[in-house]
Amino acid sequence: MVKVAPSLLSADFSILEKELQLIEKTAAEWLHFDIMDGHFVPNLTFGPLIVSSLRPKTNLFFDVHLMVENPDFYIKPFAQAGAQLLTVHQEACTHLHRIVHAIKEEGLKAGVSLNPATPPQFLDYLLEDLDLVLVMSVNPGFPSQSFLPAVLPKIRYFSEKKKERGLSYEIQVDGGINEKTAPLVIQAGATVLVTGSAFFEHASPNKYVEALKLFSIEKKKV
Numbered sequence: 713m714v715k716v717a718p719s720l721l722s723a724d725f726s727i728l729e730k731e732l733q734l735i736e737k738t739a740a741e742w743l744h745f746d747i748m749d750g751h752f753v754p755n756l757t758f759g760p761l762i763v764s765s766l767r768p769k770t771n772l773f774f775d776v777h778l779m780v781e782n783p784d785f786y787i788k789p790f791a792q793a794g795a796q797l798l799t800v801h802q803e804a805c806t807h808l809h810r811i812v813h814a815i816k817e818e819g820l821k822a823g824v825s826l827n828p829a830t831p832p833q834f835l836d837y838l839l840e841d842l843d844l845v846l847v848m849s850v851n852p853g854f855p856s857q858s859f860l861p862a863v864l865p866k867i868r869y870f871s872e873k874k875k876e877r878g879l880s881y882e883i884q885v886d887g888g889i890n891e892k893t894a895p896l897v898i899q900a901g902a903t904v905l906v907t908g909s910a911f912f913e914h915a916s917p918n919k920y921v922e923a924l925k926l927f928s929i930e931k932k933k934v
C-alpha cells in the first residue's frame with residue numbers, strides 16, 4: 713500500500729505540536745520536512761532545530777528533503793537531530809555518489825530528488841545505492857503549486873528500472889498531490905506520496921489519507 717508523508721511546510725507553526733497530533737491521528741506513516749536555504753530555491757524554511765524538537769514527540773518516520781546548496785554540510789546536523797532519511801537534489805550535488813554514501817555512513821537512508829526538468833537517466837548509475845528516488849512534480853520552493861503531469865513518464869521510468877534490476881527503492885512524489893492527482897502517480901508506480909496543502913486544508917485529513925491509500929488498493933485490483 714502507498715505510504716503517505718504529510719509535509720510540515722503547510723502546517724500552522726504557531727501550533728506545531730497540535731499539527732503533529734493531527735498527523736498522528738491519521739494513517740500517515742512518514743513526516744516530510746522541507747528544508748530550504750534561499751539559494752537552491754527562492755524560499756527559506758527551517759533547520760535541524762525543528763526536527764530535533766519534534767523527535768521526542770512522535771514515532772513517525774522522519775523524512776528530510778534538503779532543498780539546499782552544499783547539502784554535505786547538513787548531513788551530520790540532521791542525523792543528530794533525528795532524521796531517518798535524507799534526500800538531496802541531484803542538481804545541488806557535484807559529487808552525488810559521495811554524498812549518498814556519506815548519508816549512509818551516518819546510518820540514515822539516502823534519497824535523491826530530481827527537479828521536473830531533470831531527466832531520470834541521471835540516476836542510472838546510482839539506483840543500486842538508493843533507498844528512495846524523489847520525483848518532484850512541481851518546481852521546488854513553495855507549497856500549493858499545480859501538479860505537472862509531464863513527470864508521469866519519469867515515475868514510470870523508475871518503476872520499470874526497479875523491476876528490471878530487482879531493486880527495492882521507494883518512489884516518492886512531491887508537489888500538487890491531492891485526490892485527483894494521487895491516482896495518476898500511484899498508477900505510474902509511486903510508493904510514497906508527499907502531501908502538504910491538500911492534507912492541512914482538508915476538512916478531514918484522516919479520511920483524505922485513507923482515500924489516498926485506497927487508490928493503491930484499487931490499483932492492485934486492476
Ligand code: DX5
Binds near residue numbers: 721777852855857907
Ligand atoms: C515543494 C516541497 C513540497 C511541498 C508540497 O518545494 O518540496 O514538499 O511542501 O506541498 P503541496 O502538497 O502543497 O504541493
Ligand code: ZN
Binds near residue numbers: 719744745746906
Ligand atoms: Zn518536499
